């Protein structure tokens with residue numbers, strides 16, 4: 419099949435492209451950077467250089483494709499871009515995808531959404547995923563959409579490194595012995611590659627997770643991996659968490675969105691729909707990711 423992969427050679431899209439090429443599909447990878455072309459071609463895919471912020475480029479690239487994998491991103495470091503209205507920017511990308519899918523005539527879409535995509539209430543920053551899910555739902559009924567809702571990515575834990583280094587602690591406005599799900603991008607890529615070859619029927623939703631561990635277990639497992647078994651997960655108030663992120667230079671709208679997202683993890687509120695639609699867990703466990711964490715910590 420002819421498949422379009424957005425997300426360049428990113429965390430999900432690189433292993434996804436490799437898997438699809440290995441299965442014999444013709445894959446076009448969208449990157450915003452011309453210098454990525456040779457790396458994309460080196461893994462046996464074609465490159466389309468342009469931006470997901472450009473609806474005409476997307477429509478032209480999608481023409482003739484059997485399936486499009488669509489993900490939204492605002493690029494590296496956007497948390498610290500103080501002039502950004504992330505909600506408006508992501509909504510715009512969602513509208514671009516809708517327009518491009520409609521104009522190109524593509525009938526099968528796999529959309530990367532997120533845990534929290536089921537609502538725009540009380541989930542903070544994740545409300546943008548709900549917005550984009552709703553924008554794509556406006557496409558005509560003959561466009562089948564598989565909505566992927568992965569949980570939090572392990573790589574978010576790299577943000578714990580500074581306070582572990584300075585104080586031996588992980589700091590957040592939630593924490594407990596209650597287990598919560600985490601996922602490895604490579605496991606998301608496997609699920610998406612599998613979904614590419616299964617039938618598309620209307621609109622479907624699939625949650626994706628790799629492991630379930632509590633915040634206190636995260637502290638222990640990461641601490642042991644870096645040779646600091648005393649690392650503790652420390653809970654602060656919403657206000658302290660928000661002020662800490664703003665003091666670190668984060669865009670205030672994003673800091674508020676992250677604080678509210680983490681608040682919704684308390685008592686598992688964020689996970690209510692996941693609990694009703696639990697997936698089989700993927701292969702990559704937190705103990706596997708802890709090796710990457712240790713390497714980054716010691717760099």
Ligand SMILES: NC(=O)c1ccc[n+]([C@@H]2O[C@H](COP(=O)([O-])OP(=O)(O)OC[C@H]3O[C@@H](n4cnc5c(N)ncnc54)[C@H](OP(=O)(O)O)[C@@H]3O)[C@@H](O)[C@H]2O)c1
Nearest residue numbers: 425426428429430449450451469470490491493532570571
């Ligand atoms: N973090 C989480 O816990 C979490 C949870 C659920 C869902 N998600 C979703 O997962 C996404 C991240 O997936 P990922 O880790 O696979 O992505 P990623 O590796 O962070 O980024 C994918 C690539 O997209 C390309 N890109 C950036 N801006 C672009 C633009 N304007 N036009 C075209 N391409 C552009 C960049 O490559 P080039 O430089 O080559 O263009 C970038 O490396 C998030 O954006 C979010 O929607 C995240």
